[in-house]
Amino acid sequence: MKLDTVTKTETLDLQKMIISKIRDLINIKNLEPGDKLPSERMLSEKFEVTRSNVREAIQKLEFYGLLKSIPQSGTFVANIGVTAMNGMIEDILRLEEPDFKSLVETRILLELKTARLAALRRTEQDLLKMKEALDAYTEKVLNGEDAVQEDLLFHLAIAKACGNSTMNTFMLIITPEIITNFEKYHVCDENQAQKGIQEHTEIYEAIKTQNPQLAKQKMKEHFKMLYQYCYNI
Amino acid sequence: MKLDTVTKTETLDLQKMIISKIRDLINIKNLEPGDKLPSERMLSEKFEVTRSNVREAIQKLEFYGLLKSIPQSGTFVANIGVTAMNGMIEDILRLEEPDFKSLVETRILLELKTARLAALRRTEQDLLKMKEALDAYTEKVLNGEDAVQEDLLFHLAIAKACGNSTMNTFMLIITPEIITNFEKYHVCDENQAQKGIQEHTEIYEAIKTQNPQLAKQKMKEHFKMLYQYCYNI
DNA sequence: CATACAAATCTGGTTAACCAATTACAGAAT
C-alpha cells in the first residue's frame, strides 16, 4: 500500500517534469499557436523517458486544451498564446488534490444554481425523472434503510434538468468523492434522512411550480447542516 | 476533416457501448461495492472488442469514481451502490458536449464566487500574482494589442487566490474553450478592453482591501456585457 | 526553372507480446 502510493507519486512527478519540459521547449523555440511540436519519439529521446510517458503528458495538456494531436501528422500548439499557455501550465503543475471542504463548498454553489435553473427550464420529462428519484429516496428512508445513493440521484436529476451541460458534468465529477467522504465521516444520520424527505419534496414542488427563488431557498435550507458541518472540520 | 469526425464519433459510440455493457454485467451479476469485475481480457473477448477499448472505458468510469483498478489484481466496483452506479452511468452516457452558453453561464457562477472567496482568503503572495497579471493586461491594452490571454490570466489568478482547489480546477477546465469561442465569435472589442482595465483594477482593489461583497459586485459589473451577449446568441 | 509524381520517411494511434506482482491451488508438513 505504501509502495503503491510511492510509485504513484513518482509517476505523477515524472509527468509534471515532462510537462514543464514541454513548456520550456515551447518557450525556447518560440512556438506559436498552430506550430508543430517535435514528434513523440523525439521528445521521449530528448527527455530520456518512454514514449508512453510523453503521450500521457501530451494527453493531459490536450485535456486542458493547450495542445492538439492530429493522427499521422503531429502534435500542435492550440489556439492559445504563449503567455496564457505558460500561466495555465504553471497552474496545472501546482494543482493540488481537492479537500473535502472545497468539494462541499463547490457542490453548494453549483446546486443553488442548478435548482434555480431547473425551476426555469425543466421539461415534463425532467420532472418525471425527479419524481421517480424522490419516490425511491422516500421509500428507502421510510424503510429505515440507508438512502445516500437515492439522495444523490435526486440531486443529479436536478442537475440534469437545469439545462446546463457544463454544470451537469461538474456535478458528476464531484459526486463520487462527496459520497465517499460522506460515508467516511458519517455526515448523515437517521433524523437528517427523515427531515430530508420533506426538504426534497419542497425542492421538487418549487421546481415543479417553476418558482426559481423558492427552489434556491429550499435547496439552501437543505444544505444548512451540511454547510455548518463543512465549516466545523 | 469529415472523416476524422466520423471515426471519432464511432470510437465514442463504441466506448459508450462498452460502458453500458459493463453496467449490464454489474446488474446481471449483482456485483456490489468491492466486488471484482471480470478481467480486461475476458471482457474484451465477451464484448468482441480490443483490450484497449475495454481499458479506455474502464478508465473513463474510473475518472468518474465508479470503478477502481488495482495493478496485478483486478478492477473493482467502487464504494458506490448499484443504484447510484446505474444512475450515474446513465447520466455519463447521455452527457452532451458543452455549448458556449453553458460555459459562459458556469464561468460567471464560478467567478462571482471566486472573487468573493479571494477577498476573504487571499494571501499577500496571491495579491502579488494578481497585481502582476493586472499590470501585464494593462500594458497590453494601452499598447493597443490583443490582451485576451492576459485578461484570462488575471481571472485565473483570482481563482487561485480563492483557496478552493475544486473551483480552481473547474476554471482551468473551461478556460481554453472560453478563449477559443471568444476568438471565434469576436466577443471582445477595443472599447471593452479599455473599459476592462478599470473594471479589473476595481476587482483587484476590492480583493486587496478584503471586501468580499464589493469584489463580487465589481465582478458582476465586469461580466455585464458578457452576460447579455450570452443570452442573445 | 517549375511542376508533377512517386518513393521513402515520419507521424500519432493501435496492437500484441511481455512484465512484475498478486492470487489460487495442490500437496506436504504438522
Next chain:
DNA sequence: ATTCTGTAATTGGTTAACCAGATTTGTATG
C-alpha cells in the same frame, strides 16, 4: 483437519513492434 509453501495461472500495466495515413524528399519531365 489445519497450516504452510511452492508453483502455476491470472491480473493490470508497460513496452516494442506494427499500421495507415500524412508529409517530405528526390527525381524526372515539361
